Amino acid sequence: MLTKDFVVYDDRFRSLAMGNVHVEQLATGFRWAEGPAYFAAGKYLIWSDIPNDRLMRYDETDGSVSVFATPCNNHNGHTVDLEGRLVSCEHLGRCVSRIEHDGTRKVLADRFEGKKLNAPNDVVVKSDGSIWFTDPTYGIDGDYEGDKAESEIGACNVYRIDPASGAVTAVVTDMVRPNGLAFSPDESILYVADTGLTHKADCSPDIRAYPVAADGKSVGAGRTFATSDIGLFDGFRVDIHGNIWSSCGDGVNCYAPDGTLIGKIKIPEVVANVEFGARKRNRLYICGTTSLYSVYLNTRAAKRPAAK
Template sequence: MPPLAGRRAFLATGLSMIAASPAKAATQPEPPSTLSAPPRSWDSQAPTGYLPDPDIISLDPSFRDLLFPNTPIQRVLTGGGWLEGPAWLGEARILLLSDTIRSQQYRLIPPAGAGEGSLSVFRQESYHSNGNTLDTQGRIISCEHDMRRVIRWEHDGSCSVIADSFNGKPLNSPNDVIVNPSDNSIWFTDPAYGDTLIEGHPDSPGNGANPTGKLRWTLGTELPVQFAGHARQAVHIFRVDGQNGTIEAVLSPEDVPTPNGLCFSPDQKIFYATGTLPPPTHDTRGPQHVIYAFDMINGHPQNRRIFCPFMLENHNMIPDGIRTDVFGNLWCGASGPFGLAGVLCYSPTGKLIGRIRLPFGCSNLTFGGPKRNELYMCCGSQMFRLLLETQGAGLS
């Protein structure tokens, strides 16, 4: 979805409801940030009376089997720009994440208990990176909005370009990326969310994010072709062969309209992608956001179906990053109205079994920690953590 009409618009609405001006902040306490009763504050760990945490909501008994009832949702990071792409680096025991607005990557050492973690800059200039993951050799793979490419950092510190064009045209702004461990292939989505001044650079005059042609992306300097005039190409889901590096568009805009997040089932037999369902002709309600599922046959997705409609209490929520746990449950970041935004959890059959209510829409998430049972959730400028009785499947 376009940033102004999608998850960032929902975040802006939430911020306007709960944010206080600097002058008022000195004299007024932080207002409630969820609908729980009594109202909670994120200044510190939830008080004892909150256990089990009322903002962890079971909609099916099976969800309670995934929870550790004696721990609350914790806020472990504040002060970011727009946080995306969390990936757990197991050997270093740190969380790598992108700040798409500030064009930096961070390393977060999670706190042992309550409070925020230790944050430092991992890469001073990330070219507005978004999604991150690890391959089967432990190398970091990142999507860069600004350079319109997917890169891999080798063990010797050098950088390899995995993909920067398709059919002779620059990519749009690679967003989310995963690796299929069964064949080492790299999969990524290429929507146009980063074709802006804030998260990358605008399109050429008269195109996409630059319809009036008033925005300049070169500022009078000679820059690589990725910064040159650019007209958006069709939005695809791409696969890069793990052996020869060949890039192919495995899913078209008709297969998955406006793709964003993607992941595999624990056994790599099912491929999931978030997208939209175009409305029927003359339907003014607009597209409905859904999660698609595909069977993996000979290394490619086939047999498209709707895994679940992304609805909650009659609201069409906006899905973003998705990850599966070892039991095949699908965890998905969700933006939407205040009180509904957070994380939705679906069973392998597509049934909504539970949700985590957060003060902001969740753009991206991952499992981390030494046991891979800590769910990290990026919510705009903040990050939250929840300890679970399940573990993440996949590489990050």
Template sequence: MTPPPVPRKPGFSRRNLLALGASTLGASTLGAAALTRSASASAAEKNVAVSPPSVITSPPRVWGPKAPVAFTPDPDIIFYDPSFGTVILGNAPLVQAWQGRALWLEGPAWSSEGRFLIVSDVMGSTQYRYLPEERCMTVFRKESYHSNGNTYDLEGRLLTCEHGLRRVIRWEHDGRCTVLAESFGGKRLNSPNDIVVDPSGGIWFTDPPYGDRLWEGHPDAPLDGKKAKDNLTWNLDLEATEQIGGREGQDTHVFHLDPETRKLTAVLSGKDIAGPNGLCFSPDRKTLYVVSSEKGAMAPDGGGYRNIYAFDVGNGALRNRRVFADMTLGGHKLMPDGIKADVLGNLWVAANGPLGLCGVFVYNPAGKMIGRLRLPRSVSNLAFGGTQRDRLFMCAENTIFTLDVATQGAGLA
């Protein structure tokens, strides 16, 4: 159950004060505001369904370059535990830093050397470079073969997951591309999604089937005489089928790639966790968090249904699976996607769901939700960046939101 929010003072937002006008505020208005807040708190305590109108800023917040000066404390930064105050700056608001012609932004990764953010437009098959000081977005790589997750290795080389060519690659400092993984057990990978690096240089990545749509990478060939997904007319030639289709029944996995031997090991399968998606390490690198994004699906051993799982890490293997968080808020089961940890061990989770509930959930190391960031659309992935790694970048469809925080991202992006 999600704990009740810690009340803010005053009991109504300054945005409401400005909208109503000081001259029109009477005792009845203040009483109604107090009753609304009381009702919301009661609903949170009982974990009952909350309708969107009661959980979005009223009047609706204006985002973007034409937005008025943001109020602080920001009413869309919501506290459930006083400890959330240790990572939130009271005078830092949520900002819509960029919005443009991208279709679906994913895989943010901060380049400490270049001081820019790499993001993937999965549907647009383009990698972009976002320059935060100028709030400017430039094309980094076109064609990106529907790239998704990105990160940097211990030598500062960019690692990228590609849906289109179903592989994990590394960009060398001299511009060459090295293919790190593209098959397992004699079968092509599905659609590598998210990727992280451990202190020894080992590479961990998830391989769900989410890139099996025409607009996200590689439509799969029909199997066993069934229709192709999305009723596509399958008339591709053999060569094209090899690259963007022709799925050979590969199971979903979480993989580990040894940095020395290049051996690819499946550390988790679909029997262990359904639909593996985002993943990240705890600050001490002893715990790996893995997201299950399947809707209602349960793996045979119980790992699934949009939970976040924690595993103990040792010698390139995972053990002791347990549910870290169930992503339930106000009676709604939201879908987790990208995740990142801060240096205090808190987990920041991209949350997909109804308006008013979507945004970013923040859990402490014990799995308790201590707060959340309420945004006007679902967030796909996030990353800490900036010169001090104290700025949170959040990708939401064709938009990047930012928040300066009172903590730092843990380790590599």
């Protein structure tokens, strides 16, 4: 019997949710929890508390919560690269940076065509080592999550950082405010959420799907994959079956690979982002507005395909 934390819209969801499993609140007291990233070797999760300019850490071995870093340039989204290093989107720094193995910070990208980036938001690393990130304006729209400033680029795009040269190229240029992003398990599709409704009244709250070109460095024309039923999509993750687990206004929506909304995990706050963790990568960590939650699922995080 599924608990009240799960809502089933399609029987396919029943195989992903388990009976007698509840959503757990692990920590609270944040202003805007975002950007979770899991470090398997250390058995811990880090996430952002953006307005408070700090990174938090949850230790799976004992359930303790601590401050991982502060100040931190108002970090937002994070990911872990192929070498286990933390890759970060900085609102205040207006850049994508990486923490090296010796603990030093390296800026990977802060400009496009000579102009400052807006405020990198979310980031993912592809199997070839390239880094793909979104660059809306939320960190420069005001002083709450960064420093208020005008956009030098005058647009909000999705970019790719080349792993060999470090060159930054625009790969998606048709969104109002690109936000969360992820690849399908075989990396043939790039999914990107558009939260442009915050700035443009007629912007549909969609996740769009872009076919990845044969060279793996660009994408084709996008199509609407799903439209949010409540609130906006933000960050999301993909499981081994190709299902998308996405933040929304009242929890986490689960979409089958065909775009059907098959189920929901109810959370009593607006959800910003999610991440798979635990030894089997079957624990979904959920960043609500002021709290960190988790729930165990009958699925696992998608693995990166082997590099070609």
